[in-house]
Amino acid sequence: MKTRELVIQASTSLRSNLLRSWLTTMGVAVGVFSIIAVMTALQAIDQSVATGLSSLGANTFEIQKYPATFFGGHGRNRFINRPDITYDEGLTFKRLMQGKAKNIGLKISQSGNQAIYENRSTNPDVTLFGADENFAVANGFDIDTGRNLIENDILYSRNVIIIGHEIRNTLFPNGENPVGKSIRMNGEVYRIIGVFIKKGAAFGQSQDNLAAIPITRYIDHIDLKRSISITVEATSPKEYQATIDQSTGSMRVARGLAIREDNDFEFRTNESLVESFRDFQKTISIGAFIISFMALITAGVGIMNIMLVSVTERTREIGIRKSIGAPATSILRQFLLEALFLSLTGGLIGIILGIGAGNLVAMAFNLPPLIPWLWIVISIAVCSAIGVSFGIFPAYKAAGLNPVEALRSR
Structure with missing residues (x-):
């Protein structure tokens, strides 16, 4: 099966259980939102500190x-x-x-x-x-x-x-x-x-x-x-x-x-202001990382559970596809794509909301809007890793089903 067909089939499967899919993505969105919002806000404050130091004079x-x-x-x-x-x-x-x-x-x-x-x-x-x-x-x-x-x-x-x-x-x-x-x-x-x-x-x-x-x-x-x-x-x-x-x-x-x-x-002095801000930044960043880590791990477990339920519900479908010649790798890739879609969709929602919330802080500091490109890339990479890591077990389970036993499922 071509990649394009796998993508279409994976998205169709997720749309058939839309509410369940959205609830799963929200866990990822919360984790990404917290880190993006905090990092955007800290970048705004960092720029404000730099402006303030230049106004104070070297x-x-x-x-x-x-x-x-x-x-x-x-x-x-x-x-x-x-x-x-x-x-x-x-x-x-x-x-x-x-x-x-x-x-x-x-x-x-x-x-x-x-x-x-x-x-x-x-x-x-x-x-x-x-x-x-x-x-x-x-x-x-x-x-x-x-x-x-x-x-x-x-x-x-x-x-x-x-x-x-x-x-x-x-x-x-x-x-x-x-x-x-x-x-x-x-x-x-x-x-x-x-x-x-x-x-x-x-x-x-x-x-x-x-x-x-x-x-x-x-x-x-x-x-x-x-x-x-x-x-x-x-x-x-x-x-x-x-x-x-x-x-x-x-x-x-x-x-x-x-x-x-x-x-x-x-x-x-400039040094005392920078030191105070760095201490504040470190404390807030640690708190944001803890919240994000817990939210993303919880979301990953949710993705795994959803995919395991999906495998159980679609056992007969998997059996039919394997009986007409679908290779195990095709089944594996489809379920991995579904897990990846869930994770990345939640990540994109979290990025958009996080940038918006962080820029509210930028507005309060009379600064232009900021986009934390580095943290966006990191968030997308982490979401991809979460989707693949927690989707790999359900995908292997689906790919390893015996077609004869799967066809007996109702």
């Missing part, structure tokens, strides 16, 4: 109260109970590091703000920064229109503001120049002095839905008790680690730590 690191990431555990209270990094400590740090770094910027932030201009307003999701004159340069923000904050803005706590590109588009949609206009935020009126150039998203968050005011005004009028962050840009890649070491000593002095006291601050 020679840049941050000093802050909390580590880059931490997930509960016994050490949580140790971080929460640390004293905040104050503005005065930040100024002391800048003085001690003078001439040892290219740029040092101080910042403090709060999310959930709304900007209002005349009858137009943004969503209440604007991130408001209190910043010094080095904030923009140290954090990779360039000015598109207007000017940056200057030392006198900080010194005299002026009510001036720089807005992000997204806020500009919302409040001034007709191309109107926002510089010199006044907007309201948190009950305060600010005069726009500049607009940041468009940056896009990093770590799933828009870098254009933000505004910056002088850090002194932020502390005086918005939040005195919030910890600040310090962004440090080393003079060159070669000086990066040396700058971190110098920053450690300067920060300890600024915080008034004794020699035997541990650091009560953290460094947010």
Whole structure:
């Protein structure tokens, strides 16, 4: 029998028990779905991390109260109970590091703000920064229109503001120049002095839905008790680690730590972010592999059971075919094809659903759709192996039936 005829006959046999075939494929679909969805989502997060690291800068690191990431555990209270990094400590740090770094910027932030201009307003999701004159340069923000904050803005706590590109588009949609206009935020009126150039998203968050005011005004009028962050840009890649070491000593002095006291601050570096993400990625991947393995093994057993039932139900058919000269290899290939169809159909369903679910995460991180080609190929190969491995025994059983005994079956 030709391969084409085998394929047609195998598909016809599966369609004759459509409900049973679909229920069997769902087990394979669940296993493939879990691994494809997770891997697609992790690739999206990986791209977001890469974008975030490029926005942070190759020679840049941050000093802050909390580590880059931490997930509960016994050490949580140790971080929460640390004293905040104050503005005065930040100024002391800048003085001690003078001439040892290219740029040092101080910042403090709060999310959930709304900007209002005349009858137009943004969503209440604007991130408001209190910043010094080095904030923009140290954090990779360039000015598109207007000017940056200057030392006198900080010194005299002026009510001036720089807005992000997204806020500009919302409040001034007709191309109107926002510089010199006044907007309201948190009950305060600010005069726009500049607009940041468009940056896009990093770590799933828009870098254009933000505004910056002088850090002194932020502390005086918005939040005195919030910890600040310090962004440090080393003079060159070669000086990066040396700058971190110098920053450690300067920060300890600024915080008034004794020699035997541990650091009560953290460094947010590219390496720390990557390490945190890799740990997270490893944990999620292991969980997905366990779920997928269990689902696929269960599905494989289901395929074997279905094929054994199919052999029993079609014993007389097999006997007729063998009595008119059908070779055992033809019977073997037909049943293997049926098992392979069941497995691959479930795999394709799982791939389609998994890509869709994983790309929902990509959308949440403002990333373009992703297709994990490597994992698609791996999934198809695994599904093929599952179909053949668990279909081989029923296929051999069918091929080995005695035609005389098979014809007696009813």
